[in-house]
Amino acid sequence: MTDAPESPRTHFIRQIAEADLASGKHDRIVTRFPPEPNGYLHIGHAKSIVLNFGLAESLGGVCNLRFDDTNPHKESPEFVTAIQNDVRWLGFDWGERLYFASDYFEQLYGFAIELIEKGLAYVCDLSAAEIRAYRGTLTEPGRNSPWRERSVAENLDLFKRMRAGEFPDGARTLRAKIDMASPNINLRDPVLYRIKHGVVHHQTGTAWCLYPTYDYTHPISDALEGVTHSLCTLEFEDHRPLYDWVLAHVSVPSRPRQIEFSRLNLEYTVMSKRRLTELVSEGHVDGWDDPRLPTLAGLRRRGYTPVAIRTFCERIGITKSDNRVEMAMLENAIREHLDAHAPRRLAVLNPLRVVLTNYPKGQTEYVELANHPKDPTLGTRLLPFGREVYIDRSDFEETPPKGFKRLVPGGEVRLRGAYVIRCDEVIKNADGEPVELRCWVDLDTLGKDPEGRKVKGVIQWVAVEHAVSAEVRLYDRLFKVPMPGAGGSDYRADLNPQSKRVVTGARLEPSLRDARPGERFQFEREGYFVVDPDSTPERPVFNLTVGLRDTWGKGQS
Ligand code: ATP
Ligand code: MG
DSSP: OOSSOOOOOOOHHHHHHHHHHHTTSOSSOEEEEOOOSSSOOBHHHHHHHHHHHHHHHHTTOEEEEEEOOOOGGGOOHHHHHHHHHHHHHTTOOOTTOEEEGGGGHHHHHHHHHHHHHTTOEEEEOOOHHHHHHHHOOSSSOOOOOTTTTOOHHHHHHHHHHHHHTOSOTTSOEEEEOSOTTOSSGGGSSOEEEEEOOSOOBTTTBTSOSEEEOHHHHHHHHHHHTTOSEEEEEGGGGGGHHHHHHHHHHSOOSOOOEEEEEOOOEETTSOOOHHHHHHHHHTTSSSSTTOTTSSBHHHHHHHTOOHHHHHHHHHHHOOOSSOOEEOHHHHHHHHHHHHHHHOOEEOEESSEEEEEETTSOTTOOEEEEEESOSSOGGGOEEEEEEOSEEEEEGGGBOSSOOTTOOSBOBTOEEEETTSOEEEEEEEEEOTTSOEEEEEEEEETTOTTSOOTTOOOOOEEOEEEGGGOEEEEEEEEOOSBSSSSTTGGGOOGGGGBOTTSEEEEEEEEEOGGGGGOOTTOEEEETTTEEEEEOTTOOSSSOEEEEEEOSSOOTTTTOO
16 A cells, blocks of 8 residues: 555446536535534545545545535534645644534524525424424324414514523424325424524524524525535435435525435444444543544544545445444554554563573673564664563463464573574462563574574564563454444443553653654554554653554454
8 A cells, every 4th residue: 555545446426526517517616524513523524525525536526625514503613623724634624614514604694584585485383293293204294393384474474483492492493384194204294403502503602592493504505605515424315305305495696406315334343323432431432533433533543544544535436335344444454554564573462571591691682673564764773682581471381282382391492583592491489470581692693594494483472681671452343243232232231441541650661762752653563553642751651543453353462
């Protein structure tokens, strides 16, 4: 994988946009990414971002970032800032084209007046529960509201007084007058405006006590911005007739086209904002940027690169069929990227001291190791080697299973980039656990095979005297099962209790002392790791991004 995202693939939406350019229907493609600022962005949003920004970019068009902020209760400036950071981090630029649906509140109000004047909207005094009861079901038509035939003059008067704050929450709504018998429930006189007192909107403060609904706001916002293709997820397919109805009846400057695609569902995680909010607020994870979350902030902290995420989004493609993508696909994308670009380092997560009995006391020599096996431009580094080194506890077995190629009593192994050693003696603690190995080092084996013997195993090591102590956070999938909460059970019961393990006594090669937050490495034979923002030179902290191979579910994750 190169250091740029894979080039965009074609799909049905791209074909529509290209045809619209070719036919002259549009001179320029305008899309938008419309997040509601009520949470952090997740990998599903990345699919939408890559589609909207990527499509516009590749066809010479533009993409707007528009905050869909019509529901002030759960929205906040913290989310507005985080969302902008995440879109920028993915590598997309909205230039001057940053909008808020709340920027259009005055215009939206004006279009509502227009609908009332055309006899296409009315003030309804039914309560929310009554509206629901009157709406009917999929099999039964709805009933007309008793307030449906109010005069234009009365509707105008009441709507203006709704805005002026004369009525309490829930007392009245503005509804479109469409068709209570429509087979499409979205067309049964949908609510356009609700009264909400006492909320402070993050953009408009207390200027309004009247808030437009999403279905009313979205098409008009698209039209005001000159959006040509309004791309949304499949659950809005049934809303499209309403989208088109709104645009057909108000004097907007353009007629965008809504096109739906299937949302991204990913195994072993949850993506709805409600659940993500619960995981964060109930303390199941350590904040919105917890490296186990599918949020972009979490994936960044986990060590994911924008290139890998964009490549993943290109590979999953854009279709209309709902499916669930394997987590391995996301993990493969980052693994491929890091395999090509991450410098290699030696790290011992579970140290076991080895004393090389025939190596001179007090001597340090330096061995040279390549930073990357395939990319010489990444150069080499010098590692100090001495009489005492750490190896990983798992690389030594007193009673080795069949096929074990690492260190055993009386056996030999190569220390990566350095010498071949042989284990002569095992020193144990009171529990019979090995705490130190006494080994013989074959000083003739630096960079060459030993005389007349084959040594298959190669293990990582770190010189005791120069080792850097670090904390290493080993992350795993947040859920134990591919579809958390499937069958109506509580998704929390499917949380993986082993999703975070903290190793406090890891020993790293000295070059890692100066690694800065966000730097990524392959710890040889262990996996890919990133420096956590909590890291300091005194106390480096690394997060596991992904293992070297896809071993998940094969008993050795
Ligand atoms: P909720 O989780 O409450 O359903 P949402 O995911 O719809 O919220 P928005 O902020 O409204 O959140 O989403 C912004 C845009 O991202 C929308 O156009 C939406 O369709 C798209 N989007 C959200 N989730 C996904 C997903 N899983 N796959 C693809 N696109 C998504
Ligand atoms: Mg939404």
